[in-house]
Amino acid sequence: MSAETINTEKVKAAIEAAVRGCRVEILPNGSPSGQHSLILDNEHAVEAALFLRDNPELRLDYCSDVAGVDWLDKEVTEKVKVWKLVDGAEKEVEETRKSVTPGYLEAVYHLFSMEKKHGPVVLRLRTQDRGEGARVPSLTPVWRSAEFQEREAFDLYGIVFEGHPDLRRILMWDELKDHPMRKDYVAPPDEDEPAGAVAQEGGR
Amino acid sequence: MEQSEKSVQELKAELSKHGVFTTTFEEIYNWGRKNSVWPLTFGLACCAIEMIATTMARYDLARFGAEVFRASPRQADLIIVSGTVTKKMAPMVVRLYNQMPEPKYVISMGACAISGGPFRDGYNVLKGIDRYIPVDVHIPGCPPRPEALLDAFMTLQKKISEQQLTGEARPRHLKEDLPSEFTVPKYGEHGLEPPVNEEVWNPLKVLQ
Numbered sequence: 001m002s003a004e005t006i007n008t009e010k011v012k013a014a015i016e017a018a019v020r021g022c023r024v025e026i027l028p029n030g031s032p033s034g035q036h037s038l039i040l041d042n043e044h045a046v047e048a049a050l051f052l053r054d055n056p057e058l059r060l061d062y063c064s065d066v067a068g069v070d071w072l073d074k075e076v077t078e079k080v081k082v083w084k085l086v087d088g089a090e091k092e093v094e095e096t097r098k099s100v101t102p103g104y105l106e107a108v109y110h111l112f113s114m115e116k117k118h119g120p121v122v123l124r125l126r127t128q129d130r131g132e133g134a135r136v137p138s139l140t141p142v143w144r145s146a147e148f149q150e151r152e153a154f155d156l157y158g159i160v161f162e163g164h165p166d167l168r169r170i171l172m173w174d175e176l177k178d179h180p181m182r183k184d185y186v187a188p189p190d191e192d193e194p195a196g197a198v199a200q201e202g203g204r
Numbered sequence: 205m206e207q208s209e210k211s212v213q214e215l216k217a218e219l220s221k222h223g224v225f226t227t228t229f230e231e232i233y234n235w236g237r238k239n240s241v242w243p244l245t246f247g248l249a250c251c252a253i254e255m256i257a258t259t260m261a262r263y264d265l266a267r268f269g270a271e272v273f274r275a276s277p278r279q280a281d282l283i284i285v286s287g288t289v290t291k292k293m294a295p296m297v298v299r300l301y302n303q304m305p306e307p308k309y310v311i312s313m314g315a316c317a318i319s320g321g322p323f324r325d326g327y328n329v330l331k332g333i334d335r336y337i338p339v340d341v342h343i344p345g346c347p348p349r350p351e352a353l354l355d356a357f358m359t360l361q362k363k364i365s366e367q368q369l370t371g372e373a374r375p376r377h378l379k380e381d382l383p384s385e386f387t388v389p390k391y392g393e394h395g396l397e398p399p400v401n402e403e404v405w406n407p408l409k410v411l412q
Binding site for chain 2: 171172173174175176177180185187188
Protein backbone atom coordinates (compact mmCIF):
# COMPACT_ATOMS: atom_id res chain seq x y z
CA MET A 1 0.00 0.00 0.00
CA SER A 2 1.40 3.33 -0.93
CA ALA A 3 -0.68 5.38 1.42
CA GLU A 4 0.64 8.86 1.83
CA THR A 5 1.88 9.45 5.34
CA ILE A 6 0.57 12.48 7.09
CA ASN A 7 2.62 15.17 8.74
CA THR A 8 1.59 14.97 12.38
CA GLU A 9 2.76 18.50 13.14
CA LYS A 10 0.42 19.89 10.50
CA VAL A 11 -2.54 17.88 11.79
CA LYS A 12 -1.83 19.10 15.31
CA ALA A 13 -1.75 22.69 14.13
CA ALA A 14 -4.94 22.22 12.11
CA ILE A 15 -6.82 20.76 15.08
CA GLU A 16 -5.65 23.52 17.40
CA ALA A 17 -6.69 26.16 14.90
CA ALA A 18 -10.11 24.62 14.30
CA VAL A 19 -11.08 23.53 17.81
CA ARG A 20 -10.82 26.34 20.31
CA GLY A 21 -9.02 25.38 23.50
CA CYS A 22 -8.09 21.87 22.37
CA ARG A 23 -4.78 20.68 23.75
CA VAL A 24 -2.96 18.33 21.42
CA GLU A 25 0.28 16.64 22.30
CA ILE A 26 2.50 14.69 19.95
CA LEU A 27 3.82 11.35 21.16
CA PRO A 28 6.76 10.59 18.89
CA ASN A 29 7.28 7.12 17.48
CA GLY A 30 10.97 6.39 17.02
CA SER A 31 10.54 3.52 14.56
CA PRO A 32 11.26 3.93 10.82
CA SER A 33 7.52 4.15 10.12
CA GLY A 34 7.45 7.33 12.20
CA GLN A 35 3.77 7.02 12.98
CA HIS A 36 3.61 9.63 15.70
CA SER A 37 0.42 9.78 17.72
CA LEU A 38 -1.70 12.70 18.78
CA ILE A 39 -2.84 12.78 22.39
CA LEU A 40 -6.13 14.66 22.59
CA ASP A 41 -7.59 16.12 25.75
CA ASN A 42 -10.83 14.43 26.77
CA GLU A 43 -13.02 17.57 26.77
CA HIS A 44 -12.43 18.40 23.12
CA ALA A 45 -11.80 14.91 21.74
CA VAL A 46 -15.18 14.46 20.04
CA GLU A 47 -15.04 17.91 18.48
CA ALA A 48 -11.51 17.28 17.25
CA ALA A 49 -12.54 13.88 15.88
CA LEU A 50 -15.42 15.45 13.97
CA PHE A 51 -13.00 17.96 12.52
CA LEU A 52 -10.61 15.20 11.41
CA ARG A 53 -13.47 13.32 9.79
CA ASP A 54 -15.13 16.23 8.01
CA ASN A 55 -12.23 18.51 7.11
CA PRO A 56 -11.92 18.46 3.30
CA GLU A 57 -8.10 18.31 3.45
CA LEU A 58 -7.95 15.37 5.85
CA ARG A 59 -11.25 13.46 5.41
CA LEU A 60 -10.25 10.72 7.83
CA ASP A 61 -13.44 8.78 7.18
CA TYR A 62 -12.29 5.34 8.27
CA CYS A 63 -11.42 4.22 11.81
CA SER A 64 -9.65 0.93 11.25
CA ASP A 65 -9.09 -0.10 14.83
CA VAL A 66 -9.34 0.80 18.47
CA ALA A 67 -6.88 -0.59 20.98
CA GLY A 68 -6.51 -0.40 24.73
CA VAL A 69 -3.25 0.06 26.60
CA ASP A 70 -2.66 -0.30 30.31
CA TRP A 71 0.07 1.80 31.88
CA LEU A 72 0.75 0.79 35.47
CA ASP A 73 1.80 3.12 38.28
CA LYS A 74 5.48 3.79 37.76
CA GLU A 75 7.93 4.15 40.60
CA VAL A 76 10.72 6.53 39.66
CA THR A 77 13.91 6.63 41.69
CA GLU A 78 16.27 9.50 41.14
CA LYS A 79 19.52 10.32 42.83
CA VAL A 80 19.73 13.89 43.97
CA LYS A 81 22.69 15.68 45.49
CA VAL A 82 21.68 17.70 48.50
CA TRP A 83 23.66 19.91 50.88
CA LYS A 84 23.16 18.73 54.42
CA LEU A 85 24.55 19.36 57.86
CA VAL A 86 26.67 16.37 58.78
CA ASP A 87 28.63 16.54 62.09
CA GLY A 88 28.36 20.32 62.18
CA ALA A 89 29.77 20.81 58.69
CA GLU A 90 27.77 21.23 55.54
CA LYS A 91 28.42 18.48 53.07
CA GLU A 92 27.11 17.36 49.74
CA VAL A 93 25.17 14.11 50.26
CA GLU A 94 23.60 11.90 47.66
CA GLU A 95 19.99 11.03 48.35
CA THR A 96 17.67 8.71 46.49
CA ARG A 97 14.16 9.99 46.11
CA LYS A 98 11.26 7.84 45.13
CA SER A 99 8.20 9.18 43.46
CA VAL A 100 5.18 7.38 41.99
CA THR A 101 3.79 8.42 38.65
CA PRO A 102 0.16 7.33 38.65
CA GLY A 103 -0.86 4.90 35.95
CA TYR A 104 -3.58 5.36 33.40
CA LEU A 105 -5.39 3.60 30.60
CA GLU A 106 -5.21 4.59 26.99
CA ALA A 107 -7.50 4.13 23.99
CA VAL A 108 -5.69 4.23 20.65
CA TYR A 109 -7.54 4.94 17.40
CA HIS A 110 -6.06 4.37 13.95
CA LEU A 111 -7.61 6.58 11.29
CA PHE A 112 -7.33 6.43 7.51
CA SER A 113 -8.95 8.24 4.64
CA MET A 114 -10.60 6.14 1.97
CA GLU A 115 -11.31 9.25 -0.06
CA LYS A 116 -7.85 10.83 0.07
CA LYS A 117 -6.00 7.51 0.29
CA HIS A 118 -3.85 8.62 3.17
CA GLY A 119 -3.18 7.61 6.72
CA PRO A 120 -2.77 6.52 9.37
CA VAL A 121 -3.38 9.20 11.93
CA VAL A 122 -3.06 7.75 15.39
CA LEU A 123 -5.18 9.26 18.16
CA ARG A 124 -4.70 8.54 21.83
CA LEU A 125 -7.14 9.29 24.62
CA ARG A 126 -5.91 8.93 28.18
CA THR A 127 -7.91 8.30 31.33
CA GLN A 128 -7.22 10.10 34.57
CA ASP A 129 -6.35 6.95 36.47
CA ARG A 130 -6.92 3.20 36.46
CA GLY A 131 -9.81 3.23 38.95
CA GLU A 132 -12.89 5.42 39.16
CA GLY A 133 -11.53 7.92 36.69
CA ALA A 134 -10.99 5.41 33.90
CA ARG A 135 -13.19 7.36 31.51
CA VAL A 136 -12.71 8.74 28.03
CA PRO A 137 -15.26 10.13 25.58
CA SER A 138 -16.56 7.64 23.05
CA LEU A 139 -15.78 8.25 19.42
CA THR A 140 -18.47 5.83 18.24
CA PRO A 141 -20.79 8.75 17.36
CA VAL A 142 -18.05 9.93 14.98
CA TRP A 143 -16.90 6.58 13.55
CA ARG A 144 -19.52 3.85 13.82
CA SER A 145 -16.85 1.19 13.28
CA ALA A 146 -15.48 1.95 16.74
CA GLU A 147 -18.56 0.54 18.47
CA PHE A 148 -17.56 -3.09 18.98
CA GLN A 149 -13.90 -2.30 19.53
CA GLU A 150 -14.70 0.23 22.23
CA ARG A 151 -16.88 -2.41 23.83
CA GLU A 152 -13.91 -4.78 23.68
CA ALA A 153 -11.62 -2.22 25.32
CA PHE A 154 -14.31 -1.68 27.96
CA ASP A 155 -14.58 -5.42 28.51
CA LEU A 156 -10.90 -6.28 28.71
CA TYR A 157 -9.36 -3.05 30.06
CA GLY A 158 -12.24 -1.42 31.93
CA ILE A 159 -12.12 1.84 30.01
CA VAL A 160 -15.54 3.50 30.26
CA PHE A 161 -16.42 5.22 26.97
CA GLU A 162 -18.80 8.04 27.79
CA GLY A 163 -21.38 8.57 25.10
CA HIS A 164 -21.14 5.03 23.73
CA PRO A 165 -24.62 3.93 22.58
CA ASP A 166 -24.43 0.39 23.94
CA LEU A 167 -21.56 -0.11 26.37
CA ARG A 168 -21.73 -3.75 27.46
CA ARG A 169 -19.16 -6.50 27.70
CA ILE A 170 -18.66 -8.13 24.34
CA LEU A 171 -16.39 -11.15 24.93
CA MET A 172 -16.57 -12.06 28.60
CA TRP A 173 -19.83 -12.65 30.46
CA ASP A 174 -21.70 -9.79 32.12
CA GLU A 175 -21.23 -11.13 35.67
CA LEU A 176 -17.42 -10.89 35.49
CA LYS A 177 -15.88 -8.20 37.65
CA ASP A 178 -12.32 -8.40 36.31
CA HIS A 179 -10.69 -6.87 33.27
CA PRO A 180 -8.43 -9.67 32.08
CA MET A 181 -6.09 -7.72 29.81
CA ARG A 182 -4.96 -5.37 32.57
CA LYS A 183 -1.37 -5.92 33.55
CA ASP A 184 -2.21 -6.54 37.21
CA TYR A 185 -4.85 -9.16 36.40
CA VAL A 186 -4.43 -12.42 38.28
CA ALA A 187 -6.37 -15.49 37.17
CA PRO A 188 -8.42 -17.30 39.81
CA PRO A 189 -5.93 -19.50 41.68
CA ASP A 190 -7.96 -22.60 42.47
CA GLU A 191 -8.31 -23.97 38.98
CA ASP A 192 -4.87 -25.25 38.08
CA GLU A 193 -3.36 -28.68 38.34
CA PRO A 194 0.02 -28.89 40.04
CA ALA A 195 2.69 -27.68 37.64
CA GLY A 196 4.68 -30.41 35.96
CA ALA A 197 2.26 -33.14 36.96
CA VAL A 198 3.43 -36.18 35.11
CA ALA A 199 2.48 -39.24 37.08
CA GLN A 200 -1.03 -40.33 37.76
CA GLU A 201 -2.41 -41.71 40.98
CA GLY A 202 -5.36 -44.02 40.69
CA GLY A 203 -7.48 -44.63 37.65
CA ARG A 204 -9.21 -41.95 35.74
CA MET B 205 -13.35 -67.16 36.34
CA GLU B 206 -10.84 -66.47 33.62
CA GLN B 207 -10.51 -70.17 32.93
CA SER B 208 -14.25 -70.68 32.57
CA GLU B 209 -14.51 -67.59 30.34
CA LYS B 210 -11.83 -69.10 28.15
CA SER B 211 -13.57 -72.44 27.93
CA VAL B 212 -16.84 -70.71 27.09
CA GLN B 213 -15.11 -68.94 24.22
CA GLU B 214 -13.59 -72.22 23.06
CA LEU B 215 -16.97 -73.92 23.21
CA LYS B 216 -18.57 -71.12 21.19
CA ALA B 217 -15.82 -71.35 18.59
CA GLU B 218 -16.28 -75.10 18.40
CA LEU B 219 -20.06 -74.79 18.06
CA SER B 220 -19.74 -72.18 15.32
CA LYS B 221 -17.69 -74.68 13.32
CA HIS B 222 -20.73 -76.91 13.36
CA GLY B 223 -23.08 -74.17 12.27
CA VAL B 224 -24.44 -73.26 15.69
CA PHE B 225 -24.25 -69.60 16.63
CA THR B 226 -24.41 -68.79 20.32
CA THR B 227 -24.28 -65.46 22.05
CA THR B 228 -25.30 -63.78 25.26
CA PHE B 229 -27.78 -61.01 25.70
CA GLU B 230 -24.97 -58.73 26.97
CA GLU B 231 -22.82 -59.47 23.95
CA ILE B 232 -25.49 -58.81 21.34
CA TYR B 233 -26.71 -55.72 23.18
CA ASN B 234 -23.21 -54.24 23.28
CA TRP B 235 -22.56 -55.31 19.68
CA GLY B 236 -25.66 -53.44 18.57
CA ARG B 237 -24.82 -50.33 20.53
CA LYS B 238 -21.18 -50.12 19.56
CA ASN B 239 -22.03 -50.25 15.87
CA SER B 240 -24.65 -47.51 15.96
CA VAL B 241 -23.10 -44.72 17.98
CA TRP B 242 -24.70 -41.52 16.77
CA PRO B 243 -22.61 -38.45 17.46
CA LEU B 244 -24.02 -35.01 18.15
CA THR B 245 -23.59 -32.38 15.44
CA PHE B 246 -21.38 -30.20 17.53
CA GLY B 247 -18.05 -28.54 16.90
CA LEU B 248 -16.15 -25.80 18.67
CA ALA B 249 -13.02 -24.93 16.72
CA CYS B 250 -10.51 -26.21 14.18
CA CYS B 251 -10.78 -29.78 15.57
CA ALA B 252 -14.35 -29.75 14.28
CA ILE B 253 -12.99 -29.40 10.75
CA GLU B 254 -10.98 -32.59 11.26
CA MET B 255 -14.08 -34.23 12.70
CA ILE B 256 -16.03 -33.24 9.58
CA ALA B 257 -13.20 -34.59 7.40
CA THR B 258 -13.46 -37.88 9.31
CA THR B 259 -17.09 -38.23 8.32
CA MET B 260 -16.44 -37.60 4.64
CA ALA B 261 -15.66 -40.17 1.96
CA ARG B 262 -11.88 -40.34 2.41
CA TYR B 263 -11.93 -41.43 6.06
CA ASP B 264 -15.57 -42.51 6.16
CA LEU B 265 -16.71 -42.74 9.75
CA ALA B 266 -19.82 -44.46 8.33
CA ARG B 267 -17.82 -47.70 8.28
CA PHE B 268 -18.23 -47.72 12.07
CA GLY B 269 -21.95 -47.03 12.04
CA ALA B 270 -21.49 -43.47 13.17
CA GLU B 271 -22.37 -41.48 10.11
CA VAL B 272 -25.65 -40.14 11.43
CA PHE B 273 -24.68 -36.90 13.11
CA ARG B 274 -27.82 -35.91 14.98
CA ALA B 275 -28.77 -32.28 15.26
CA SER B 276 -30.53 -32.85 18.58
CA PRO B 277 -28.88 -34.05 21.80
CA ARG B 278 -32.04 -36.11 22.46
CA GLN B 279 -31.09 -38.44 19.60
CA ALA B 280 -27.33 -38.55 20.16
CA ASP B 281 -25.22 -41.16 21.95
CA LEU B 282 -21.84 -39.46 21.70
CA ILE B 283 -20.62 -35.92 22.08
CA ILE B 284 -17.26 -35.22 20.43
CA VAL B 285 -15.93 -32.17 22.22
CA SER B 286 -13.89 -31.00 19.27
CA GLY B 287 -11.99 -27.83 20.00
CA THR B 288 -11.37 -25.04 22.45
CA VAL B 289 -13.96 -24.87 25.22
CA THR B 290 -14.07 -21.27 26.34
CA LYS B 291 -15.35 -20.54 29.82
CA LYS B 292 -18.27 -18.75 28.22
CA MET B 293 -19.13 -21.89 26.22
CA ALA B 294 -18.60 -24.45 29.01
CA PRO B 295 -22.14 -24.23 30.52
CA MET B 296 -23.67 -24.90 27.11
CA VAL B 297 -21.45 -27.95 26.55
CA VAL B 298 -22.44 -29.41 29.92
CA ARG B 299 -26.10 -28.63 29.27
CA LEU B 300 -25.97 -30.40 25.90
CA TYR B 301 -24.38 -33.41 27.58
CA ASN B 302 -27.10 -33.39 30.25
CA GLN B 303 -29.78 -33.38 27.55
CA MET B 304 -28.44 -36.53 25.90
CA PRO B 305 -30.18 -39.80 26.85
CA GLU B 306 -28.26 -42.58 28.56
CA PRO B 307 -26.12 -44.43 27.69
CA LYS B 308 -23.96 -41.55 26.50
CA TYR B 309 -20.27 -41.16 25.78
CA VAL B 310 -17.77 -38.34 25.46
CA ILE B 311 -14.70 -38.08 23.26
CA SER B 312 -12.50 -35.14 24.19
CA MET B 313 -10.75 -34.22 20.96
CA GLY B 314 -7.56 -32.19 20.74
CA ALA B 315 -5.18 -30.40 23.08
CA CYS B 316 -7.69 -27.66 23.98
CA ALA B 317 -10.54 -29.95 24.92
CA ILE B 318 -8.34 -32.19 27.07
CA SER B 319 -6.31 -29.52 28.86
CA GLY B 320 -6.79 -26.03 27.45
CA GLY B 321 -3.89 -26.58 25.05
CA PRO B 322 -2.02 -23.48 23.95
CA PHE B 323 -4.62 -21.31 25.70
CA ARG B 324 -4.09 -22.96 29.07
CA ASP B 325 -2.52 -19.88 30.63
CA GLY B 326 -5.18 -17.58 29.24
CA TYR B 327 -8.09 -16.11 31.14
CA ASN B 328 -10.91 -17.30 28.94
CA VAL B 329 -10.37 -20.99 28.18
CA LEU B 330 -11.48 -23.96 30.24
CA LYS B 331 -8.54 -26.20 31.20
CA GLY B 332 -10.13 -29.39 29.97
CA ILE B 333 -13.78 -30.42 29.62
CA ASP B 334 -13.11 -33.34 32.01
CA ARG B 335 -13.54 -30.84 34.82
CA TYR B 336 -17.29 -30.93 34.29
CA ILE B 337 -18.29 -34.09 32.41
CA PRO B 338 -16.88 -37.65 32.46
CA VAL B 339 -14.71 -38.20 29.40
CA ASP B 340 -14.38 -41.70 27.91
CA VAL B 341 -11.57 -41.14 25.40
CA HIS B 342 -9.03 -38.31 25.26
CA ILE B 343 -7.27 -37.60 21.94
CA PRO B 344 -4.12 -35.47 22.00
CA GLY B 345 -3.08 -33.45 18.95
CA CYS B 346 -3.49 -29.97 17.61
CA PRO B 347 -5.66 -30.79 15.78
CA PRO B 348 -5.66 -34.62 15.81
CA ARG B 349 -5.70 -36.14 12.36
CA PRO B 350 -8.83 -38.04 11.24
CA GLU B 351 -6.94 -41.30 11.85
CA ALA B 352 -6.59 -40.30 15.50
CA LEU B 353 -10.31 -39.69 15.77
CA LEU B 354 -10.98 -43.05 14.13
CA ASP B 355 -8.64 -44.66 16.65
CA ALA B 356 -10.48 -42.92 19.48
CA PHE B 357 -13.74 -44.15 18.02
CA MET B 358 -12.47 -47.72 17.87
CA THR B 359 -11.24 -47.38 21.45
CA LEU B 360 -14.72 -46.27 22.43
CA GLN B 361 -16.26 -49.22 20.57
CA LYS B 362 -13.95 -51.56 22.44
CA LYS B 363 -14.96 -49.93 25.68
CA ILE B 364 -18.65 -50.33 24.85
CA SER B 365 -18.26 -53.98 23.85
CA GLU B 366 -16.61 -54.74 27.21
CA GLN B 367 -19.35 -53.16 29.28
CA GLN B 368 -21.21 -55.46 31.65
CA LEU B 369 -24.90 -55.17 32.26
CA THR B 370 -24.77 -56.48 35.80
CA GLY B 371 -22.36 -56.55 38.70
CA GLU B 372 -20.21 -53.91 40.31
CA ALA B 373 -18.31 -53.17 37.11
CA ARG B 374 -21.45 -52.09 35.25
CA PRO B 375 -21.26 -48.62 33.72
CA ARG B 376 -22.47 -45.46 35.42
CA HIS B 377 -25.79 -45.25 33.65
CA LEU B 378 -26.85 -48.61 35.03
CA LYS B 379 -26.18 -47.58 38.62
CA GLU B 380 -29.32 -45.91 39.81
CA ASP B 381 -27.73 -43.89 42.59
CA LEU B 382 -25.21 -42.20 40.29
CA PRO B 383 -26.19 -39.03 38.48
CA SER B 384 -26.84 -38.81 34.77
CA GLU B 385 -26.90 -35.03 34.92
CA PHE B 386 -23.96 -32.94 35.95
CA THR B 387 -23.63 -29.52 37.50
CA VAL B 388 -23.85 -26.77 34.90
CA PRO B 389 -21.24 -24.18 35.89
CA LYS B 390 -22.39 -20.62 36.40
CA TYR B 391 -20.73 -17.42 35.29
CA GLY B 392 -19.05 -16.04 38.41
CA GLU B 393 -17.42 -12.76 39.28
CA HIS B 394 -13.91 -14.07 38.63
CA GLY B 395 -14.44 -17.31 36.75
CA LEU B 396 -16.76 -20.27 36.49
CA GLU B 397 -18.49 -21.45 39.65
CA PRO B 398 -17.70 -24.09 40.67
CA PRO B 399 -14.29 -24.13 38.95
CA VAL B 400 -14.43 -27.94 38.78
CA ASN B 401 -17.03 -30.61 39.45
CA GLU B 402 -15.36 -32.65 42.20
CA GLU B 403 -17.50 -35.72 41.40
CA VAL B 404 -16.03 -35.95 37.93
CA TRP B 405 -12.57 -34.49 37.97
CA ASN B 406 -9.54 -36.60 38.90
CA PRO B 407 -6.57 -34.27 38.61
CA LEU B 408 -3.08 -35.57 38.07
CA LYS B 409 -1.08 -35.95 41.22
CA VAL B 410 2.68 -35.72 41.43
CA LEU B 411 4.14 -38.94 42.77
CA GLN B 412 7.42 -38.91 44.61
